[in-house]
Amino acid sequence: MARFLDFGQRRKRHKNKGYRKFAHLILLAAAPAFADDLPRPLTPDDFIAVDPAQAKLGQLLFYDRILSGNRNIACSTCHHPDLGTADGLSLGIGEGGEGLGPQRTAGTRENRIRKRIPRNAPGLWNLGAKDLHTIFHDGRLSVADTYENGFNSPAEEWLPEGLDNLLAAQAIFPLVAQFEMAGNPKENEVAGAIHQRMDYAWPILADRIRHIPAYVEEFVDAYPHITTAKDIAIADIANALSAFMIWEWTSTDSPFDAYLEGDQNALDTQQKQGLDLFYDKAQCSTCHSGPLMTDQQFHALGLPPFGPGRTRRFDPMVRDVGRMGESDALEDAYAFKTPMLRNVALTAPYGHNGAYPTLEEIVRHHLNPLQSLDNWTRETAALPDVPWLAAIDFMVWQDSREMARQRAAVQLQPIPLSDTEVDDIIAFLHALTGETANTDRLGVPTSVPSGLPVDPRISN
Known part of the structure; x- marks a missing residue:
């Protein structure tokens, strides 16, 4: 049956497979030594076929x-x-909220929310x-x-x-x-x-x-x-x-993907410098590895904590222990999964709790977690005002022992980079945005069979 449509049939390509393989060999021969660490190109064949x-x-x-x-x-x-x-928020507002995105509010009267969603969407x-x-x-x-x-x-x-x-x-x-x-x-x-x-x-x-x-x-x-x-x-x-x-939302057509396929002009000079840093000096690829740019493992980064946390029944305080909540292994305390990075420039704010609103801030946190934690302020978080939950939002900061445990768990060592080098990495991260990432395929329907209202488009 020809019902299933592979993504390769939906993506326009200007090179045949033979040329792509040849161009990729040219790239590896011409690239610096760290090219051996680059992943293979991510292609539509890496994804589940869809009816x-x-x-x-x-x-x-x-x-x-x-x-x-x-x-x-x-x-x-x-x-x-x-x-x-x-959703553009650090911690989402789910059932009971009103509106969309950064303008979403926490509802009113008996329908108002009872808790922020503990983690970033x-x-x-x-x-x-x-x-x-x-x-x-x-x-x-x-x-x-x-x-x-x-x-x-x-x-x-x-x-x-x-x-x-x-x-x-x-x-x-x-x-x-x-x-x-x-x-x-x-x-x-x-x-x-x-x-x-x-x-x-x-x-x-x-x-x-x-x-x-x-x-x-x-x-x-x-x-x-x-x-x-x-x-x-x-x-x-x-x-x-x-x-x-x-x-x-399958995305395989970023400039970085084109570069890996052999198009050396797909990245500009600054993006290439950022790629070099990403896969070498800045050590980003230690965790953001492979075609999906994730090792699918868990790491403690010391992101500034806030919100209700994802507590377990026996937790005596507001906190989020990350992977340890699933594994019950002490070595997993405060560790969270390495995210994939395609289209990362579109998905702010960043971190498991959306602690940082910009790519620059999350990059700088990775380079010096404890310093960034010390410099972080509450105003940085994108948290819609919820007065009846305000006492909980930053309660964890009042627990000096819990904060000390989170600091002690940090696994990253400081890496000194210049402002120019940070800018180069950010430029590379923007090169991970798919050429068609903002192009609708099916898009938002005008109506749904239940007859209930459909979330509208958001004016950017």
């Missing part, structure tokens, strides 16, 4: 508020295409990579056979069957997160089910979709195993969401 009908269905679901407990927030609210597939670029095996800042979802269902996840053995890939598994967790999309106890049947057991809520959401004829028709057309409404399961919804995100 266009499933991607189109996933687009509708991604922008539809029907998948939230109170029918008032969609996936797009915190992952908006006009904000680099993120990451961009959705290249999450369909075949080699990607771990997702979330703390890696709490990974490809593994821990529970004999293909994944190690917060749902453990209760994870639904039939998920196509890692991204599909990820897609169902925000739906059942209280402060993201599910809502608070006693507000709706989804939130009520979650407080019995996480997996009790997913059939409720699937049932909502089954009762919308337009969705049933789309599912029947997109999936051979679905013939009637009752066949639609949460895994099918997750698979469609995954198909859309892969289709819409």
Whole structure:
């Protein structure tokens, strides 16, 4: 069947494969010694193939508020295409908030938010990579056979069957997160089910979709195993969401990718100098390695802490211990996953909690974490005003022992770079932006089958 469309068929190329291989050999021969450390080009073949009908269905679901407990927030609210597939905030405002992006507010009266989302909303670029095996800042979802269902996840053995890939598994967790999309106890049947057991809520959401004829028709057309409404399961919804995100936000056409393919004119002089620093003196590639520019490992960087933290039930204070919260290994304390870097210039603010609003600030933090931590101010964080949560926002700074533990865990040693060298690295990071990153493929639908409002475009 010719239903599946490979990304290579959608990307215009001006060189044949033979020429690209030849040009790449020329590049390696002409490049400086550190060229051996450069990754191979990232190509569409590195990503999961997508059925266009499933991607189109996933687009509708991604922008539809029907998948939230109170029918008032969609996936797009915190992952908006006009904000680099993120939300422009350090810590997001989820269920109960109003508006989009940096202008989003915390709601009013009984509908106001009860907690900031503890971590920064990451961009959705290249999450369909075949080699990607771990997702979330703390890696709490990974490809593994821990529970004999293909994944190690917060749902453990209760994870639904039939998920196509890692991204599909990820897609169902925000739906059942209280402060993201599910809502608070006693507000709706989804939130009520979650407080019995996480997996009790997913059939409720699937049932909502089954009762919308337009969705049933789309599912029947997109999936051979679905013939009637009752066949639609949460895994099918997750698979469609995954198909859309892969289709819409796979990015392999940055100037850096063209350079790796052999086009030495794809980067300007400053970007080449930044590339040289990135893969040599600045040691960025120690962690941002390989074609995806991530080692998919966890590192303690000492980012300035704030917000409610992602606490465990037995934590006696507001804090975020990062990977240790998943692994229970002391050596993982305050360590967070190395992010991929394609389109990083579009996804500010930066860090697992969005501590820094610019590329320059996050780069300088990596070069001298403790100094940057000392110099950081609260005004740096993009936190919409929430007076009833203000006492919690910076509470961790009052705990001198906790702050000392976070400082002691930092794994990076200072690297002295000049201002010019920092500017060169930033120029290189901008060369990671895809040529078509800001070009709609499916885009934002004008309406969705539920009839609920669709998050609008944001004027930049």
